[in-house]
Amino acid sequence: MDGFSYNNIFDTKGIEYLVIIAFLLLLIPFWLLLNRKLKFREHFSRMLGALTSNVLRIPQGIFYSSNHTWTFMEKSGIARIGLDDLLVHITGGVKIHHLRNEEEMVRKGDLIAKIEGNGKSLLIYSPVSGKILKQNTELNTNAELLTSDPYGKGWIYNIKPSDWIGEIPSFYLSSDATSWQKRELDRYRDFLATNISRYLPGSPLTVLQDGGELINGSLSELPEGMWNDFQKEFMELRE
Structure with missing residues:
Protein backbone atom coordinates (compact mmCIF):
# COMPACT_ATOMS: atom_id res chain seq x y z
CA MET A 1 0.00 0.00 0.00
CA ASP A 2 3.06 2.23 -0.33
CA GLY A 3 2.42 5.52 -2.11
CA PHE A 4 -1.28 5.39 -1.39
CA SER A 45 -44.46 55.69 2.14
CA ARG A 46 -47.95 55.21 3.55
CA MET A 47 -47.77 58.74 4.94
CA LEU A 48 -48.91 59.93 1.56
CA GLY A 49 -52.59 59.75 2.44
CA ALA A 50 -55.44 61.68 3.96
CA LEU A 51 -54.31 64.77 5.88
CA THR A 52 -54.66 68.07 4.03
CA SER A 53 -55.62 71.53 5.19
CA ASN A 54 -59.12 70.88 3.82
CA VAL A 55 -59.88 68.29 6.50
CA LEU A 56 -58.59 70.33 9.44
CA ARG A 57 -61.19 71.58 11.88
CA ILE A 58 -60.56 75.29 12.51
CA PRO A 59 -63.61 76.68 14.33
CA GLN A 60 -64.11 80.43 14.28
CA GLY A 61 -64.27 82.38 17.54
CA ILE A 62 -61.32 80.46 18.99
CA PHE A 63 -57.89 81.90 19.76
CA TYR A 64 -55.03 79.76 18.39
CA SER A 65 -51.47 79.79 19.75
CA SER A 66 -48.16 79.05 18.05
CA ASN A 67 -47.64 75.91 20.18
CA HIS A 68 -50.82 74.34 18.76
CA THR A 69 -53.03 75.02 21.74
CA TRP A 70 -56.32 76.90 21.57
CA THR A 71 -58.22 79.16 23.95
CA PHE A 72 -61.94 79.87 24.01
CA MET A 73 -63.19 82.77 26.13
CA GLU A 74 -66.59 81.96 27.62
CA LYS A 75 -69.16 84.64 28.42
CA SER A 76 -68.39 84.12 32.10
CA GLY A 77 -64.82 85.33 31.53
CA ILE A 78 -63.37 81.84 32.00
CA ALA A 79 -60.91 80.58 29.38
CA ARG A 80 -61.08 76.99 28.20
CA ILE A 81 -57.91 75.60 26.60
CA GLY A 82 -56.98 72.50 24.60
CA LEU A 83 -54.96 71.08 21.70
CA ASP A 84 -55.67 72.10 18.11
CA ASP A 85 -56.83 69.70 15.43
CA LEU A 86 -53.60 69.79 13.43
CA LEU A 87 -51.57 68.60 16.42
CA VAL A 88 -53.88 65.69 17.22
CA HIS A 89 -53.98 64.69 13.53
CA ILE A 90 -50.17 64.60 13.51
CA THR A 91 -49.69 62.71 16.79
CA GLY A 92 -52.61 60.33 16.47
CA GLY A 93 -54.00 58.78 19.64
CA VAL A 94 -52.24 60.04 22.77
CA LYS A 95 -52.83 60.12 26.51
CA ILE A 96 -52.58 63.32 28.52
CA HIS A 97 -51.10 63.91 31.96
CA HIS A 98 -52.22 67.06 33.76
CA LEU A 99 -49.22 68.62 35.51
CA ARG A 100 -51.07 71.46 37.27
CA ASN A 101 -53.65 71.31 40.03
CA GLU A 102 -56.76 73.38 40.55
CA GLU A 103 -56.17 76.78 42.20
CA GLU A 104 -52.59 76.92 40.93
CA MET A 105 -51.43 80.11 39.22
CA VAL A 106 -49.68 79.76 35.88
CA ARG A 107 -48.07 82.19 33.51
CA LYS A 108 -48.25 82.03 29.75
CA GLY A 109 -45.55 79.60 28.64
CA ASP A 110 -45.55 77.55 31.85
CA LEU A 111 -45.56 73.76 31.54
CA ILE A 112 -49.08 72.49 32.24
CA ALA A 113 -49.40 69.03 30.66
CA LYS A 114 -47.69 66.21 28.80
CA ILE A 115 -49.08 64.01 26.04
CA GLU A 116 -47.72 60.52 25.42
CA GLY A 117 -47.98 58.04 22.57
CA ASN A 118 -45.99 54.88 21.82
CA GLY A 119 -43.58 55.62 24.66
CA LYS A 120 -42.76 59.14 23.41
CA SER A 121 -44.01 62.46 24.70
CA LEU A 122 -44.55 66.15 23.99
CA LEU A 123 -44.76 68.96 26.53
CA ILE A 124 -47.72 71.36 26.53
CA TYR A 125 -47.28 74.97 27.67
CA SER A 126 -50.06 77.27 28.78
CA PRO A 127 -51.27 79.74 26.13
CA VAL A 128 -52.59 82.11 28.83
CA SER A 129 -51.73 83.38 32.29
CA GLY A 130 -54.15 82.88 35.15
CA LYS A 131 -55.53 80.53 37.80
CA ILE A 132 -56.31 76.88 37.06
CA LEU A 133 -59.97 76.37 37.91
CA LYS A 134 -60.59 72.87 36.64
CA GLN A 135 -58.94 69.89 34.94
CA ASN A 136 -60.84 67.84 32.41
CA THR A 137 -60.53 64.59 34.35
CA GLU A 138 -62.72 62.76 31.82
CA LEU A 139 -59.61 62.57 29.63
CA ASN A 140 -58.06 60.21 32.18
CA THR A 141 -60.49 57.47 31.18
CA ASN A 142 -61.52 58.68 27.72
CA ALA A 143 -58.34 60.00 26.10
CA GLU A 144 -59.74 59.57 22.59
CA LEU A 145 -61.75 62.76 23.16
CA LEU A 146 -58.51 64.65 22.48
CA THR A 147 -58.65 63.53 18.86
CA SER A 148 -62.37 62.96 18.27
CA ASP A 149 -63.58 66.24 19.81
CA PRO A 150 -60.55 68.50 20.41
CA TYR A 151 -62.56 71.75 20.62
CA GLY A 152 -65.41 70.31 22.63
CA LYS A 153 -65.20 67.49 25.16
CA GLY A 154 -61.45 67.19 24.57
CA TRP A 155 -60.58 70.42 26.40
CA ILE A 156 -57.73 70.27 28.96
CA TYR A 157 -58.18 73.05 31.54
CA ASN A 158 -60.45 75.89 32.56
CA ILE A 159 -58.42 78.96 33.53
CA LYS A 160 -59.38 82.35 34.93
CA PRO A 161 -57.13 84.72 32.90
CA SER A 162 -55.05 87.32 34.71
CA ASP A 163 -53.72 89.24 31.66
CA TRP A 164 -56.18 88.50 28.88
CA ILE A 165 -56.07 91.89 27.15
CA GLY A 166 -52.28 91.95 27.17
CA GLU A 167 -51.98 88.45 25.73
CA ILE A 168 -54.61 88.68 22.97
CA PRO A 169 -52.17 90.03 20.31
CA SER A 170 -50.18 86.77 20.37
CA PHE A 171 -53.13 84.66 19.13
CA TYR A 172 -54.23 83.74 15.61
CA LEU A 173 -57.87 84.49 14.81
CA SER A 174 -60.35 83.87 12.00
CA SER A 175 -58.80 83.85 8.50
CA ASP A 176 -55.33 84.41 9.99
CA ALA A 177 -55.75 81.17 11.94
CA THR A 178 -56.73 79.28 8.78
CA SER A 179 -53.75 80.62 6.83
CA TRP A 180 -51.40 79.87 9.71
CA GLN A 181 -52.60 76.25 10.01
CA LYS A 182 -52.03 75.73 6.28
CA ARG A 183 -48.50 77.11 6.62
CA GLU A 184 -47.89 74.84 9.61
CA LEU A 185 -48.99 71.79 7.65
CA ASP A 186 -46.57 72.70 4.86
CA ARG A 187 -43.86 73.28 7.43
CA TYR A 188 -44.55 69.86 8.93
CA ARG A 189 -44.09 68.22 5.52
CA ASP A 190 -40.72 69.94 5.19
CA PHE A 191 -39.89 68.84 8.73
CA LEU A 192 -40.60 65.21 7.83
CA ALA A 193 -38.54 65.32 4.65
CA THR A 194 -35.56 66.91 6.39
CA ASN A 195 -35.57 64.76 9.51
CA ILE A 196 -36.36 61.44 7.88
CA SER A 197 -33.23 61.90 5.76
CA ARG A 198 -31.30 62.36 9.02
CA TYR A 199 -32.78 59.37 10.83
CA LEU A 200 -33.08 57.17 7.73
CA PRO A 201 -30.38 58.14 5.21
CA GLY A 202 -31.19 57.33 1.61
CA SER A 203 -34.94 57.40 2.16
CA PRO A 204 -36.92 58.38 -0.98
CA LEU A 205 -39.43 60.33 1.08
CA THR A 206 -38.35 63.77 -0.05
CA VAL A 207 -41.56 63.69 -2.16
CA LEU A 208 -43.22 64.98 0.98
CA GLN A 209 -41.85 68.37 0.01
CA ASP A 210 -43.87 68.30 -3.19
CA GLY A 211 -47.25 68.69 -1.49
CA GLY A 212 -48.00 65.01 -0.77
CA GLU A 213 -50.88 64.32 1.55
CA LEU A 214 -50.29 62.77 4.96
CA ILE A 215 -52.09 60.09 6.91
CA ASN A 216 -53.36 60.79 10.40
CA GLY A 217 -50.91 59.97 13.17
CA SER A 218 -47.86 60.25 10.92
CA LEU A 219 -45.66 61.19 13.89
CA SER A 220 -46.82 58.31 16.07
CA GLU A 221 -44.29 55.67 14.97
CA LEU A 222 -41.37 57.99 14.28
CA PRO A 223 -38.22 57.76 16.43
CA GLU A 224 -38.08 59.58 19.75
CA GLY A 225 -35.44 61.91 18.35
CA MET A 226 -37.94 63.23 15.82
CA TRP A 227 -40.46 63.85 18.61
CA ASN A 228 -37.80 65.90 20.37
CA ASP A 229 -37.14 67.85 17.19
CA PHE A 230 -40.89 68.33 16.68
CA GLN A 231 -41.13 69.73 20.22
CA LYS A 232 -38.53 72.38 19.43
CA GLU A 233 -39.96 73.25 16.01
CA PHE A 234 -43.70 73.26 16.70
CA MET A 235 -44.49 73.22 20.42
CA GLU A 236 -42.79 76.38 21.66
CA LEU A 237 -44.76 79.57 22.28
CA ARG A 238 -43.72 82.53 20.17
CA GLU A 239 -44.71 86.12 20.72
Missing part, protein backbone atom coordinates in the same frame (compact mmCIF):
# COMPACT_ATOMS: atom_id res chain seq x y z
CA SER A 5 -2.70 8.52 0.23
CA TYR A 6 -6.13 8.84 1.79
CA ASN A 7 -8.07 12.09 2.22
CA ASN A 8 -11.04 12.11 4.55
CA ILE A 9 -13.66 14.04 2.60
CA PHE A 10 -15.64 14.56 5.80
CA ASP A 11 -12.77 16.63 7.18
CA THR A 12 -12.94 19.03 4.23
CA LYS A 13 -16.73 19.05 4.23
CA GLY A 14 -16.66 19.94 7.90
CA ILE A 15 -14.57 23.00 7.12
CA GLU A 16 -16.97 23.98 4.36
CA TYR A 17 -19.92 23.65 6.72
CA LEU A 18 -18.18 25.83 9.28
CA VAL A 19 -17.53 28.48 6.63
CA ILE A 20 -21.19 28.40 5.57
CA ILE A 21 -22.39 28.67 9.17
CA ALA A 22 -20.05 31.60 9.81
CA PHE A 23 -21.32 33.30 6.66
CA LEU A 24 -24.94 32.85 7.77
CA LEU A 25 -24.14 34.22 11.21
CA LEU A 26 -22.80 37.35 9.54
CA LEU A 27 -25.63 37.55 7.02
CA ILE A 28 -28.58 37.21 9.41
CA PRO A 29 -27.96 40.43 11.42
CA PHE A 30 -27.42 42.34 8.16
CA TRP A 31 -30.66 40.93 6.74
CA LEU A 32 -32.58 41.85 9.90
CA LEU A 33 -31.22 45.40 9.77
CA LEU A 34 -32.05 45.74 6.08
CA ASN A 35 -35.54 44.32 6.59
CA ARG A 36 -36.18 46.73 9.45
CA LYS A 37 -35.18 49.68 7.26
CA LEU A 38 -37.41 48.45 4.45
CA LYS A 39 -40.38 48.20 6.81
CA PHE A 40 -39.54 51.66 8.13
CA ARG A 41 -39.57 53.06 4.59
CA GLU A 42 -42.82 51.27 3.78
CA HIS A 43 -44.41 52.90 6.80
CA PHE A 44 -43.37 56.36 5.68
Whole structure:
Protein backbone atom coordinates (compact mmCIF):
# COMPACT_ATOMS: atom_id res chain seq x y z
CA MET A 1 0.00 0.00 0.00
CA ASP A 2 3.06 2.23 -0.33
CA GLY A 3 2.42 5.52 -2.11
CA PHE A 4 -1.28 5.39 -1.39
CA SER A 5 -2.70 8.52 0.23
CA TYR A 6 -6.13 8.84 1.79
CA ASN A 7 -8.07 12.09 2.22
CA ASN A 8 -11.04 12.11 4.55
CA ILE A 9 -13.66 14.04 2.60
CA PHE A 10 -15.64 14.56 5.80
CA ASP A 11 -12.77 16.63 7.18
CA THR A 12 -12.94 19.03 4.23
CA LYS A 13 -16.73 19.05 4.23
CA GLY A 14 -16.66 19.94 7.90
CA ILE A 15 -14.57 23.00 7.12
CA GLU A 16 -16.97 23.98 4.36
CA TYR A 17 -19.92 23.65 6.72
CA LEU A 18 -18.18 25.83 9.28
CA VAL A 19 -17.53 28.48 6.63
CA ILE A 20 -21.19 28.40 5.57
CA ILE A 21 -22.39 28.67 9.17
CA ALA A 22 -20.05 31.60 9.81
CA PHE A 23 -21.32 33.30 6.66
CA LEU A 24 -24.94 32.85 7.77
CA LEU A 25 -24.14 34.22 11.21
CA LEU A 26 -22.80 37.35 9.54
CA LEU A 27 -25.63 37.55 7.02
CA ILE A 28 -28.58 37.21 9.41
CA PRO A 29 -27.96 40.43 11.42
CA PHE A 30 -27.42 42.34 8.16
CA TRP A 31 -30.66 40.93 6.74
CA LEU A 32 -32.58 41.85 9.90
CA LEU A 33 -31.22 45.40 9.77
CA LEU A 34 -32.05 45.74 6.08
CA ASN A 35 -35.54 44.32 6.59
CA ARG A 36 -36.18 46.73 9.45
CA LYS A 37 -35.18 49.68 7.26
CA LEU A 38 -37.41 48.45 4.45
CA LYS A 39 -40.38 48.20 6.81
CA PHE A 40 -39.54 51.66 8.13
CA ARG A 41 -39.57 53.06 4.59
CA GLU A 42 -42.82 51.27 3.78
CA HIS A 43 -44.41 52.90 6.80
CA PHE A 44 -43.37 56.36 5.68
CA SER A 45 -44.46 55.69 2.14
CA ARG A 46 -47.95 55.21 3.55
CA MET A 47 -47.77 58.74 4.94
CA LEU A 48 -48.91 59.93 1.56
CA GLY A 49 -52.59 59.75 2.44
CA ALA A 50 -55.44 61.68 3.96
CA LEU A 51 -54.31 64.77 5.88
CA THR A 52 -54.66 68.07 4.03
CA SER A 53 -55.62 71.53 5.19
CA ASN A 54 -59.12 70.88 3.82
CA VAL A 55 -59.88 68.29 6.50
CA LEU A 56 -58.59 70.33 9.44
CA ARG A 57 -61.19 71.58 11.88
CA ILE A 58 -60.56 75.29 12.51
CA PRO A 59 -63.61 76.68 14.33
CA GLN A 60 -64.11 80.43 14.28
CA GLY A 61 -64.27 82.38 17.54
CA ILE A 62 -61.32 80.46 18.99
CA PHE A 63 -57.89 81.90 19.76
CA TYR A 64 -55.03 79.76 18.39
CA SER A 65 -51.47 79.79 19.75
CA SER A 66 -48.16 79.05 18.05
CA ASN A 67 -47.64 75.91 20.18
CA HIS A 68 -50.82 74.34 18.76
CA THR A 69 -53.03 75.02 21.74
CA TRP A 70 -56.32 76.90 21.57
CA THR A 71 -58.22 79.16 23.95
CA PHE A 72 -61.94 79.87 24.01
CA MET A 73 -63.19 82.77 26.13
CA GLU A 74 -66.59 81.96 27.62
CA LYS A 75 -69.16 84.64 28.42
CA SER A 76 -68.39 84.12 32.10
CA GLY A 77 -64.82 85.33 31.53
CA ILE A 78 -63.37 81.84 32.00
CA ALA A 79 -60.91 80.58 29.38
CA ARG A 80 -61.08 76.99 28.20
CA ILE A 81 -57.91 75.60 26.60
CA GLY A 82 -56.98 72.50 24.60
CA LEU A 83 -54.96 71.08 21.70
CA ASP A 84 -55.67 72.10 18.11
CA ASP A 85 -56.83 69.70 15.43
CA LEU A 86 -53.60 69.79 13.43
CA LEU A 87 -51.57 68.60 16.42
CA VAL A 88 -53.88 65.69 17.22
CA HIS A 89 -53.98 64.69 13.53
CA ILE A 90 -50.17 64.60 13.51
CA THR A 91 -49.69 62.71 16.79
CA GLY A 92 -52.61 60.33 16.47
CA GLY A 93 -54.00 58.78 19.64
CA VAL A 94 -52.24 60.04 22.77
CA LYS A 95 -52.83 60.12 26.51
CA ILE A 96 -52.58 63.32 28.52
CA HIS A 97 -51.10 63.91 31.96
CA HIS A 98 -52.22 67.06 33.76
CA LEU A 99 -49.22 68.62 35.51
CA ARG A 100 -51.07 71.46 37.27
CA ASN A 101 -53.65 71.31 40.03
CA GLU A 102 -56.76 73.38 40.55
CA GLU A 103 -56.17 76.78 42.20
CA GLU A 104 -52.59 76.92 40.93
CA MET A 105 -51.43 80.11 39.22
CA VAL A 106 -49.68 79.76 35.88
CA ARG A 107 -48.07 82.19 33.51
CA LYS A 108 -48.25 82.03 29.75
CA GLY A 109 -45.55 79.60 28.64
CA ASP A 110 -45.55 77.55 31.85
CA LEU A 111 -45.56 73.76 31.54
CA ILE A 112 -49.08 72.49 32.24
CA ALA A 113 -49.40 69.03 30.66
CA LYS A 114 -47.69 66.21 28.80
CA ILE A 115 -49.08 64.01 26.04
CA GLU A 116 -47.72 60.52 25.42
CA GLY A 117 -47.98 58.04 22.57
CA ASN A 118 -45.99 54.88 21.82
CA GLY A 119 -43.58 55.62 24.66
CA LYS A 120 -42.76 59.14 23.41
CA SER A 121 -44.01 62.46 24.70
CA LEU A 122 -44.55 66.15 23.99
CA LEU A 123 -44.76 68.96 26.53
CA ILE A 124 -47.72 71.36 26.53
CA TYR A 125 -47.28 74.97 27.67
CA SER A 126 -50.06 77.27 28.78
CA PRO A 127 -51.27 79.74 26.13
CA VAL A 128 -52.59 82.11 28.83
CA SER A 129 -51.73 83.38 32.29
CA GLY A 130 -54.15 82.88 35.15
CA LYS A 131 -55.53 80.53 37.80
CA ILE A 132 -56.31 76.88 37.06
CA LEU A 133 -59.97 76.37 37.91
CA LYS A 134 -60.59 72.87 36.64
CA GLN A 135 -58.94 69.89 34.94
CA ASN A 136 -60.84 67.84 32.41
CA THR A 137 -60.53 64.59 34.35
CA GLU A 138 -62.72 62.76 31.82
CA LEU A 139 -59.61 62.57 29.63
CA ASN A 140 -58.06 60.21 32.18
CA THR A 141 -60.49 57.47 31.18
CA ASN A 142 -61.52 58.68 27.72
CA ALA A 143 -58.34 60.00 26.10
CA GLU A 144 -59.74 59.57 22.59
CA LEU A 145 -61.75 62.76 23.16
CA LEU A 146 -58.51 64.65 22.48
CA THR A 147 -58.65 63.53 18.86
CA SER A 148 -62.37 62.96 18.27
CA ASP A 149 -63.58 66.24 19.81
CA PRO A 150 -60.55 68.50 20.41
CA TYR A 151 -62.56 71.75 20.62
CA GLY A 152 -65.41 70.31 22.63
CA LYS A 153 -65.20 67.49 25.16
CA GLY A 154 -61.45 67.19 24.57
CA TRP A 155 -60.58 70.42 26.40
CA ILE A 156 -57.73 70.27 28.96
CA TYR A 157 -58.18 73.05 31.54
CA ASN A 158 -60.45 75.89 32.56
CA ILE A 159 -58.42 78.96 33.53
CA LYS A 160 -59.38 82.35 34.93
CA PRO A 161 -57.13 84.72 32.90
CA SER A 162 -55.05 87.32 34.71
CA ASP A 163 -53.72 89.24 31.66
CA TRP A 164 -56.18 88.50 28.88
CA ILE A 165 -56.07 91.89 27.15
CA GLY A 166 -52.28 91.95 27.17
CA GLU A 167 -51.98 88.45 25.73
CA ILE A 168 -54.61 88.68 22.97
CA PRO A 169 -52.17 90.03 20.31
CA SER A 170 -50.18 86.77 20.37
CA PHE A 171 -53.13 84.66 19.13
CA TYR A 172 -54.23 83.74 15.61
CA LEU A 173 -57.87 84.49 14.81
CA SER A 174 -60.35 83.87 12.00
CA SER A 175 -58.80 83.85 8.50
CA ASP A 176 -55.33 84.41 9.99
CA ALA A 177 -55.75 81.17 11.94
CA THR A 178 -56.73 79.28 8.78
CA SER A 179 -53.75 80.62 6.83
CA TRP A 180 -51.40 79.87 9.71
CA GLN A 181 -52.60 76.25 10.01
CA LYS A 182 -52.03 75.73 6.28
CA ARG A 183 -48.50 77.11 6.62
CA GLU A 184 -47.89 74.84 9.61
CA LEU A 185 -48.99 71.79 7.65
CA ASP A 186 -46.57 72.70 4.86
CA ARG A 187 -43.86 73.28 7.43
CA TYR A 188 -44.55 69.86 8.93
CA ARG A 189 -44.09 68.22 5.52
CA ASP A 190 -40.72 69.94 5.19
CA PHE A 191 -39.89 68.84 8.73
CA LEU A 192 -40.60 65.21 7.83
CA ALA A 193 -38.54 65.32 4.65
CA THR A 194 -35.56 66.91 6.39
CA ASN A 195 -35.57 64.76 9.51
CA ILE A 196 -36.36 61.44 7.88
CA SER A 197 -33.23 61.90 5.76
CA ARG A 198 -31.30 62.36 9.02
CA TYR A 199 -32.78 59.37 10.83
CA LEU A 200 -33.08 57.17 7.73
CA PRO A 201 -30.38 58.14 5.21
CA GLY A 202 -31.19 57.33 1.61
CA SER A 203 -34.94 57.40 2.16
CA PRO A 204 -36.92 58.38 -0.98
CA LEU A 205 -39.43 60.33 1.08
CA THR A 206 -38.35 63.77 -0.05
CA VAL A 207 -41.56 63.69 -2.16
CA LEU A 208 -43.22 64.98 0.98
CA GLN A 209 -41.85 68.37 0.01
CA ASP A 210 -43.87 68.30 -3.19
CA GLY A 211 -47.25 68.69 -1.49
CA GLY A 212 -48.00 65.01 -0.77
CA GLU A 213 -50.88 64.32 1.55
CA LEU A 214 -50.29 62.77 4.96
CA ILE A 215 -52.09 60.09 6.91
CA ASN A 216 -53.36 60.79 10.40
CA GLY A 217 -50.91 59.97 13.17
CA SER A 218 -47.86 60.25 10.92
CA LEU A 219 -45.66 61.19 13.89
CA SER A 220 -46.82 58.31 16.07
CA GLU A 221 -44.29 55.67 14.97
CA LEU A 222 -41.37 57.99 14.28
CA PRO A 223 -38.22 57.76 16.43
CA GLU A 224 -38.08 59.58 19.75
CA GLY A 225 -35.44 61.91 18.35
CA MET A 226 -37.94 63.23 15.82
CA TRP A 227 -40.46 63.85 18.61
CA ASN A 228 -37.80 65.90 20.37
CA ASP A 229 -37.14 67.85 17.19
CA PHE A 230 -40.89 68.33 16.68
CA GLN A 231 -41.13 69.73 20.22
CA LYS A 232 -38.53 72.38 19.43
CA GLU A 233 -39.96 73.25 16.01
CA PHE A 234 -43.70 73.26 16.70
CA MET A 235 -44.49 73.22 20.42
CA GLU A 236 -42.79 76.38 21.66
CA LEU A 237 -44.76 79.57 22.28
CA ARG A 238 -43.72 82.53 20.17
CA GLU A 239 -44.71 86.12 20.72
